Amino acid sequence: xxxxxxxxxxxxxxxxxxxxxxxxxxxxxxxxxxxxxxxxxxxxxxxxxxxxxxxxxxxxxxxxxxxxxxxxxxxxxxxxxxxxxxxxxxxxxxxxxxxxxxxxxxxxxxxxxxxxxxxxxxxxxxxxxxxxxxxxxxxxxxxxxxxxxxxxxxxxxxxxxxxxxxxxxxxxxxxxxxxxxxxxxxxxxxxxxxxxxxxxxxxxxxxxxxxxxxxxxxxxxxxxxxxxxxxxxxxxxxxxxxxxxxxxxxxxxxxxxxxxxxxxxxxxxxxxxxxxxxxxxxxxxxxxxxxxxxxxxxxxxxxxxxxxxxxxxxxxxxxxxxxxxxxxxxxxxxxxxxxxxxxxxxxxxxxxxxxxxxxxxxxxxxxxxxxxxxxxxxx
Numbered sequence: 001x002x003x004x005x006x007x008x009x010x011x012x013x014x015x016x017x018x019x020x021x022x023x024x025x026x027x028x029x030x031x032x033x034x035x036x037x038x039x040x041x042x043x044x045x046x047x048x049x050x051x052x053x054x055x056x057x058x059x060x061x062x063x064x065x066x067x068x069x070x071x072x073x074x075x076x077x078x079x080x081x082x083x084x085x086x087x088x089x090x091x092x093x094x095x096x097x098x099x100x101x102x103x104x105x106x107x108x109x110x111x112x113x114x115x116x117x118x119x120x121x122x123x124x125x126x127x128x129x130x131x132x133x134x135x136x137x138x139x140x141x142x143x144x145x146x147x148x149x150x151x152x153x154x155x156x157x158x159x160x161x162x163x164x165x166x167x168x169x170x171x172x173x174x175x176x177x178x179x180x181x182x183x184x185x186x187x188x189x190x191x192x193x194x195x196x197x198x199x200x201x202x203x204x205x206x207x208x209x210x211x212x213x214x215x216x217x218x219x220x221x222x223x224x225x226x227x228x229x230x231x232x233x234x235x236x237x238x239x240x241x242x243x244x245x246x247x248x249x250x251x252x253x254x255x256x257x258x259x260x261x262x263x264x265x266x267x268x269x270x271x272x273x274x275x276x277x278x279x280x281x282x283x284x285x286x287x288x289x290x291x292x293x294x295x296x297x298x299x300x301x302x303x304x305x306x307x308x309x310x311x312x313x314x315x316x317x318x319x320x321x322x323x324x325x326x327x328x329x330x331x332x333x334x335x336x337x338x339x340x341x342x343x344x345x346x347x348x349x350x351x352x353x354x355x356x357x358x359x360x361x362x363x364x365x366x367x368x369x370x371x372x373x374x375x376x377x378x379x
Contacts, residue, residue, distance in 0.1 A: 004375060005037040007089040009104040011096035013040055013056055014048035015071055017264075018212055019289040020120045021050065023178060024095060029053040030364045036371075039087045041080065041100065043071035057083055059100055069245065073100035081107070089113060090375060095120060097146045105149055114374050117147060118154040118176060119164065140167045147171040151374045154367065157311035176367050178289050179360030180296045184265070187298035187352065189273035198258045198274070204237045205338050208275035208299075210268075210290050211282065213244030218281040218304060218324065223253035225279070225330045230256070233338050241271045272297035276344065277337050283324040285309055296355035300347035302333055318350035 008028065012021050024040075031038050031054075038054045043061030059080055061071040076099075084107065092108040094101040094117045101117075108115045147153045147169050154176035155161045161173045192202070200206055207229075209222050226238040238257035240250065251259060263271055272278075278294035278301045285291075285308035291301050292312055301319035303309035313319040320333040337344045 003035050004090040004371075005039075005087060006031065006091040006093055006371070007084055007087060007104070008038060008040045008093045008095060009101050010040065010042040010094075011071070011073060011098050011100065013042040013044070014050050014052040015043060015045040016069060017049040019178075020095070021052075022289070023120070025050070025053045026360065027364060027367070030360075031368070034368060036368075037087075039084070039089070041084070041104070042096075043073050043100075045071070073098055076100060076103035076107075085111075090378075091116065091371060093118065094150070097143060102146070105146065109149065114378050115150045116152040116154065116371070116374060117150040117171075119147075119156070119160065144168045144170075151377070152370055154370070157308055159310045160307045163307050174367075174370050176370075177358065177363050178292060179363045180292050180355055180358045181360070182296055182356065184269050185272060185293045185296035185355075186269065187273055187348070189266070189269045189297070191270055191274060194270050195274045198239065198260070200237055200239075200258070200274075204235050205233070205277065206237050206239050206275045207277045207279050207334065208239045208241060208271065208294075209279055210241040210272065210294070211280065213240070213242050213247040213250055215246050215249075216282070216284050217246075218283060219246055219250050220253070221281040221304075221324070221327055221330065222279060223250060224327055225281075225334065226254060226257070228331055229334060229338070233335070236334075236338055239271070239275060241268070268293075269297065272299065275299055277302065277334060278319075279330070279334060280304070280309070281322075281324065281330065282306065288312055292355060292358060295351035296358075298348045298352045300337055300344055301351060302330060302337075312354070314350070314354070318347050318354055 010024055013024060028038050040054055040056045041059055044058045057080055059073050060075045061073050064070040064072050092104055092113050092115045094104050105115055148171055150171055152174050153171040154174050156178055211217050229236040238254050240257055241260045241263055243262040260271055272294055278299040280291055281304045283304040283306040285306045288308040291303060291309055294301050301313050303313050303321055304324040305321050313321055315321045322329045
């Protein structure tokens with residue numbers, strides 16, 4: 001017999017391979033392993049980007065305007081609702097407060113099923129990239145109402161929890177951190193032959209950007225700083241790992257950079273370990289899985305001052321945290337790491353030590369306990 005049944009609603013589960021989909025798939029696999037029945041509801045496509053865990057019930061969706069690789073759930077039809085009711089969940093978990101999430105919330109309230117939610121995307125920080133900043137007050141008003149109807153809201157970092165509190169989200173905020181596969185991401189994966197294959201020599205300092213190639217990751221700032229650095233430091237080399245709609249634009253900005261394309265598994269771990277500095281200027285992160293992977297690979301991390309990054313990088317210890325508008329400071333700190341090899345080694349060791357605190361098993365056991373807390377309160 002199963003411990004209980006939970007229905008998970010999300011805007012992304014298998015059609016794009018990103019931090020949200022990977023986290024949720026790992027969570028579903030963990031629940032199934034611990035005898036929890038799970039049904040996932042969300043959009044999909046004919047050829048998904050990843051093989052998902054558990055059972056996914058597809059909902060109708062449309063392409064997101066301006067970002068066709070993303071899907072927006074457009075309805076919650078009766079046949080889908082019937083499957084939900086037949087499943088009869090003890091708990092509803094909403095990962096995305098979109099149209100589908102709203103329908104799920106209303107269904108759960110009507111049927112007296114407790115609701116929890118998780119905060120994966122810092123939506124407000126995305127608005128500026130689409131010139132929609134005027135909508136931010138309305139967005140926060142909606143999110144405050146939405147999360148106010150949830151028993152728990154799981155956020156990835158304490159700093160993200162503080163940000164939500166400042167925006168009048170007074171729900172019971174719990175930390176659901178992100179973990180790391182320490183046996184996969186490791187400095188031991190460094191491979192000089194692989195570096196040579198990419199065109200790097202022994203004395204080059206490889207400054208990597210590893211993520212989906214979308215403009216809201218602040219790719220322009222990465223390109224600006226790297227172009228400036230290479231004028232004074234020819235050994236400073238850019239390496240971009242990933243793909244996405246902004247890839248062609250970034251290649252024009254960084255014609256001399258190495259673009260590996262999308263990598264996974266051992267090849268991705270090798271790319272991290274073959275880097276010397278991780279430069280991630282995105283200020284839209286709620287956690288920053290790539291930063292944690294870089295730390296586990298023993299890299300000093302230069303990151304934008306974002307809620308997620310602040311919880312991983314300790315300024316002056318395992319990297320530097322820089323206000324996103326200060327390209328001069330990004331340049332200054334990376335310059336220091338290029339020229340001071342001993343400092344780079346010390347920060348590498350500090351990153352490695354800090355990454356050891358993130359175990360997926362311990363993190364997900366805590367979330368399962370949080371689920372049980374909600375179910376026990378109901379009974």
